[in-house]
Amino acid sequence: MSPEQPSSKIGKSVGEKLRAARITQHYTQSQLAAPDFSVSYISAIERGQIHPSLRALEILAARLGLSSTQLLPNKSQQEERTSAATALSEREEDEVELSLLDAHILIIQEDVTSAVTLLEHISTRRLKRSHQLQQRFLVGWAYYKAAKYQESEYVLSEAIQIAKELNAQYLHLRILHQLALTYAAMRNYAQALLAHQRCLNQLEESGLQDPFFVAQIYIQMGQHYTRLGDFEDALEVFHKALTITEEFTTSKSIQATYTNLCQYYASLKDTELATLYAYKSTQLRNLDMMKHLRSKLYHYLGHAIIQNDSTRLQAYLDQAWDTPGVKQDMLTQASLLSHRAAWHFMQDDLATAKKLALEALERAQPFADTLIMADTLIVLGRIGYASNKYDEGGKHFVSGLDMLERLESHEELANESVLYAQLLEEIGQEREAFTHIRRAYQSRLKMGK
Structure with a gap:
């Protein structure tokens, strides 16, 4: 189904x-x-x-x-x-919880159709209210992943009411976050901002210190502000996120934060979440997670500065390069070099732009598909066309666009496909240009636009 x-x-x-x-x-x-x-x-x-x-x-x-x-x-x-949601036997509860976990994993693995089929089957059973909450959250998330945004909004709004009824703080925050992402996918950035602000308000009222979640919210809010053309507010929240992430440059600092979260949920007698954060506190690979988050943040921040006032970009890049932790973070370095290459390209300094973009590409390659590497490839594509090296530029463009598609970055894919189509038209390759116009159109369809 x-x-x-x-x-x-x-x-x-x-x-x-x-x-x-x-x-x-x-x-x-x-x-x-x-x-x-x-x-x-x-x-x-x-x-x-x-x-x-x-x-x-x-x-x-x-x-x-x-x-x-x-x-x-x-x-x-x-x-x-x-009234149909009567008490389940212990064995039935275990089966429901296992099915919910399976559905969660299927969504993460992008097998949305199987996840929804499983979740629909779960909904036919007599569920405890807490299980109903988890089921509705997962269904809303699955609809979002399937680009069924109106359905996602409906189900997540329903889940929020259940979360309020149960005072389920953790899921309430995650549902609000997912609802904000859904609004953003529908291009309703004002509503998305409102939902994310509600997340921040609830975190402040609860006294819960979850810096990883807060940083993610700030990053998303920065993107909402950028798409609304409110660059000053975008820069402000991006800098707030940077302040948070710069505190977590070692696995020890991340481990300490997860330990604090574990103790917080243990004090609330929430053994499931306490156990979850206890496990997380032992995972040193979370350092890599924060590095990726920080590099992604520098990438968005650089874009916001370029769109708002490109004259400020060089000062920002110089300051960012000297920030503690960046010298050990190759992906963030790639992001900064890519933005520097874009700046030199805007100044028609193609030789310097190409040199910097190739350095960025070298640093980004070990991380496989990333938004930063895709952006770097597209910068190289622009440089190639500006240098009349159309074959070279075209290869970089296509590689970058293909990577954006694999990353499901549909908005960036649509915008860059239109740009590439325009460049193709300028050199008389109308047929190839039409192919990329169609690709942009298909990307916008996937966003529900």
Whole structure:
């Protein structure tokens, strides 16, 4: 079963009410859908195959002269669903938890279809409320990975209500984070910022010190601000994230933080999370994780500075190069060299730009596919075309675009594919240019744009 076909009593109830209201108002599915939705989306809701997002429900209800609550399931159905979640035997609980873990692993492995099929099967069982929460979170995450953003928004919003009811702090924060990513994928960056700010507020209220999670939130917020054109705020949150990551340059500092988190959850009698962080505190490879996070952050920060005020870039790069930890971090060095190459390219100093880009490529290669290496390849592609070395530049461009596709960086892939198509058109290769315009279009479709 595909990720877009969850069937439930709630879905059918919404669909039946929508269809009845549409027929009463003498609307066709096409008339109700335009201009925000497709006919197939309306049809799938009416057949109970998918849940509409809360935002979609409000839009559709307004068109029909109703309130969104009039399209929601009857209270008696919801109460019936809740009462069905009776206590499970210990063996059944173990089976459910194992299935949830399997689904989690499948999502990480990008096998989203199998994950959703398994999660749908779990939903047919009598679940404890805590298991319902985990199941809804994983379904929302799976929909996000499958680019079913409206469905993801609906399910994650539902999961947030359960998390509040259970006071499940850890999952509540992760669901909010995932919801923010979903909003960003829908290009609703204002809502994404709001959801991430709610994460920060909750962390502050709880007193929980999870610097790794906070750094990730700041990085995402920086990207939201950048896409909204608010570069000053983007720079501010990127610098906050840098301040956090620069504290974790050794495995010892990371281990100490995980130990503190373990003790925090142990004090709350949450043995599962305490155990999780106890294991993490022993994993020295987390140092590499922080290095990758820091290098990715320098990459985004450099892009934000270039877009806002390229004259500040050299000073930033010089300062960043002398930051403690960077001299031992080859991937971050690659990021800084790539940005320096881009700056020299903008100044038409192609020889220096190429030299720096090749140095960046050399440092990035041991890490296989990374956004930094893809960006470096594309910089080399631009240099090649500016130097009239079209074959050389084309090879670098294609390698960079292929890497962005493997990384599922669809927005960057779409933007750079359009740029490459323009360069191809300028040298009379219209057929090849069309291929990359189509690639950009397909990338935007995957983003739901």
